[in-house]
Amino acid sequence: MDMTVKHAQLYCSAIVAALFLNMVFLKNRPAEAGQLTAPVHNLSMEFAMQSSSLRANSRIELPAGVTLHLDLSSLNVSRIIINGQPAESGQTNNNYLDIASSQKDQEILVTYSKEIGPGSSPYNMISETGITLIDSWYPVADHEMLFKLTAHIPANFEAVSEADEIIAFLINNTKQVTFRFPYPLFSINFIAGPYVVSEEHFGEGKSLFAYFFPEDEELAPGYLVKAKKYLERYEEMLGPYPYSRFSIVENRLPTGFAMPTFTLLGQSVVRLPFIVDTSLGHEVLHAWFGNGVRMSPQEGNWVEGLTTYLADQSFAADEGRDSVYRKEQLVKYQSYVRPDMDLILRNFSNVDHGDSKGQPIRAVGYNKSSMFFHMLRHKVGPEVFTASLQDFFKRSRYTTAGWTDLQTSFETISGVNLAEFFSQWLDRNDVPNLAVQQPEITNTDGYPVLHFSIVQKNDKPYLLDVPLVIKTTADEIHKTFLVSESSSRFEIPLPSVPQTLVLDPGYDLMRELAPSELPPTWSRFQGAATKIAILSSENHRTLYRSLLQELEESEVRVLLQDEITDKDLAANSLLFLGTDGELSRSLFAQPDHPDPGFTVDVRNNPLNPLQVAVLVSASDAGQVEMAAGKLRHYGKYSYLSFKDGRLQDKNITETDTGIKIDLVKLPDGIETSSAQTFDAIIKKLLPYQVIYIGEGHTNHEDHQLQLEIARALYEHDPRLAIGMEMFTRPTQAVLDRYLAGELDEKSFLKESHYFKTWRFDYRLYRDIINFARHNKLPVIALNLEKNLVNQVFKAGGPNSLDDEERSLLPPDRKLDEPGYRERIETAYMMHAGQEQKGNFSGFLQAQALWDETMAEAIVEYLKAHPDERMMIIAGRGHVDKINAIPPRVARRLPVAQAVVVNSGGTPAETETADFIFFSPPSSLSPFPLLGVMLDDTEGAEGLLVTALSPEGQAIGAGIKEKDIILAIDSQPVNDMEDVKIEMLYKEKNGSVMVRVRRPTLFFNDRELDIEIPLKNAENPHHM
C-alpha cells in the first residue's frame, strides 16, 4: 500500500526535527566537544500518575573551560544550585540558565517538576497506560552530554531510553531503572509502559528487544524476525551495528521515530501489516545513518536520501520493482517541484510531516536525494559505492558528518574527482530535461547506421551518463553515452534494423519525464500551479465539502461550471466535482464509476497534455468525508475508488517506460494463402450489425467498394440502412423525399446544399444513393451542421454557442479515447496552416463533435430499428475502430461492429480496421469545367467572373473578367451550387451555352450567349 511511503517520511522527518531542534544551538560552537570534555548530565526522576506529572533532579558535571546554556523554559524550576550555592538572580531569568566557563570543574543542580496536561504536547504523555517523554522534559543544553538517567516507575512498567545497558530492580513497590550510554548525545528520550518484552539476538553478542503492549503482544515475533534480518543486512553492508542493543518500542502516541538504540512506533502504525516490510527497515537503517552518524547541522540533510535509497528503494529492488519505484519518485518530484521554487538539495534540512505544503521539499530531500545516491552508485560502481559508505560510516560514527564528508569518502575510495558531480546535483534547482532529436538512419554496406542527437533543454547542460536501449529486429543493444553539451550527436552502426530507441528505460537518471512517460496522478493535480475545481451545481458544494476542505491549502479555485471558459479548460488542471455536469460530459462523456462510494479518476486533460483532469463522483457526503482525508496517502495513483472510507480499487495509468522514439516500422504483410474472396469476406461481415466502410473521399475505388458491399449485404438481408457522413442531420427530410421519389436529383442537391456542405464530386456517391433509392433503403444523415463545428473550432470550444445551438450537440463527448488526441494532432499538423496553430483544442473539440454526433445518430437509428443492419459511409479517420466512431457507438449501445477499409498501404490499418480489401485504383472521368473563378456573393444575380484560367476553355471562347454568368444552357444560376449542379449533367455534352452580362463603359450592360466547348480539368473546386 502507498501509505508505506508516507509513513516512512513521517518517521524520519520527525526524528530529524527532534535532532535538529537541539543541533541548531551548536552553530557558534568553535570545535567538536570530544568525549573527554563532554559534560555529564545526571537525571533522576519520579512520576505522579494522577497529576500526569514528573519531579526530577538534574545534576550537570561541567568540565573546566566549558560554558553552558540551559533551556528551562518549559519546566517548573524550584531550586538551582551552582557549585553548592543557590543561583544568583542575575544568572537565571526563569527561562534560561547561563554558566560561564571556569578553570575548575563545576556542578549545576536543577530541581524541577513538569506537568503534562492533556494535549499539551503531541510528543509527551504521562498516564497509567504509558509514559512518553520526547519534548523538553529536562533542562536541554547547548552541548552534547553523557547522560546518566535514573527513573522510578510503577512496578508493572518497563522503560526504554537511549542506552547500551538498562538496569532495573524493585524497591518496595516501585521499580528503579538506570540507563547507561557511553556516547555523548544532544538529547535523550524516555518511554515506559506496561510492556511485554521479548528478546532476540543478532550480530556478535547484541540484543534485540520488542516492547509491545499486552494487547499487541502477538505482533512482536514478526517484528523481531524482520528487524533481525534488517540489522544483519546492514551490518553486512555497512559495518557493525554501532550499539549493543536495539529495541522496537510501541508508543501510545502516533509517532514514528528512530532514536539511538531504539525505534518508537505508534500503536496504530505497528498494527499496519506492511510496516515490517517497509518502514521498519528504514528505521533500523537510521541506526547507522541519522543516529550512528548524525547529520552535521552546517551541511544539510543527506540522511533521508541515503536511507530512502538503501532501504525503501532497495526493498523495491529486492522485488524487481526498483525502476518502477524510481519512476514513481520522478513522477512525485515533477508533480510538486517547479524551478521557480528554487529548491536545492544541499539546502534541505528537514520538513515537518504535518506540513501539507511540504511536498515539494520532501520531493527534493527524499526523492531527488535518493536518486542522487543511485546515480552515484552508477558512477563509481556498486563495489566502490558500498566500500565508500563503509569508509564514511567508520570515519563518522558517534559524531556528525555532512555532504563534504560523504564526498571525501567517495573520492578517497574511488580515486575519482566528484566535485562537479556533487555540485551539479546538490546546488542546482533544475533537473536535466532530455530529448532525442533528429533520428536518422543511413546505410553503409547495406547495414543501418543510426544517427541521433541527445539534447539537454536546460539553460546550462549537465554532465551525464545517459543510458539508451536500441531495439532492433534482432535484439536489444544497451549503451551509455556521456553527454556534456546542450546537443550531442551520435552515430551507431548496427547489425540489424533499429525499431525503437529508448532513453533511460530503467529510470537511472534524475530528470524531467516526457509527457508520454508521465501518468495522470492525484499528486499532479495537487501539485499543479494552476488548478480549478468545477461544481456542476451549487448543491454539489455541500456534497463535496470535506474534499474542498482537504484542498483548501493547495490553492485551488472553486467555480461553478457556468463560470468556466474554453480558455480556462485548456489552461488548468481540472477537478470535476460530480461527473454529471455538462462540462465534464463534454470532455469525458460519463465515466463508469462504481455506484455507492467515492471515486477519484485522474485523466490527462485532453485539451492540454501538461495538465490533468480529475473526475470525482460520490454517492453521498458521508462517503466523501470518510475518504477525503486519506487521499493524501495515495498521490501516486490515477484511479482510486473508496467505499465507506475503505479503498476498493486503485491503479496507475500505464505510460511509456523511458523516452521512446519510434524509428523504422518495417511493413506488415498478409500471407496470400489467408487472403479471401470478396464473397467470403461478406459472409464474415454478416454477424455484424454496424459495418463501417471507410473512404478517402476522392478515392473512386473506395466508393466502388461501398457500393459492392451495400449490394452484397442487401442481397443477404434487405433490412439494411446506410448512414452517411456526407449529409447533416437537418437534411434528413430532403434525403427522405428524394429517396421516396418526391424530388428529382437536381432539387435534392439544391435543397440539401450538398455542394455547399460536402463539395466533393457528387458522382462519387450517386450510385450508392440511387441504389438505396431504387430499393427503398433508408439513408441516414449522420453529420452535425457545419457552421456549428466551424464555430467551435474557431472559438476553441463550445463556449460561444448560444443555448439553442448547444442543444444540438451531443451532451456526452469523450475527448480522451486512447490515442485520439495524438491522431487528431497529427492530422492537425498536416492540414492546418501555421496561422491556425494554437487553435488545436478547438480542432480537437470539433473533431470529437463530429464523431460523437455521428455515433449518436447511428445509435438513435438502431434503437428505433433494432432489426436493421447499418452500413456506415464515412472518412477513414472517422471509422478508426480504436478511437473514432465505433467506440463511441459501443459506449451508447452494445452492438457488434466491424470496420472495413481499402488498403492504403499504411501499417496502422491492421490495428484500426477489421477487414482490408485490395481494390485496384479507379477514377471517374474528370469533372467538366469551364475554366473560370467565380465570386459567389449571396443575393446577387448571377456570378461574377473574377479570373480566367489561362489554359481553360472559357478564355478561348471569349468570356472576360467581370462578366456575370447568368445561365448555363438556359438554366439560371445564382451561386456556385447552381453552377456545380448544372455542370454535373454536362459531362457528355461537347459544349455548354453560357449567358453572360457584360458591363460596358458608356452604354447599358450587354447580355451575350457564349458557347464554351468543355475540356475536363483536375481541380474540383474550380469551375
Ligand SMILES: [Zn+2]
Ligand atoms: Zn528516515
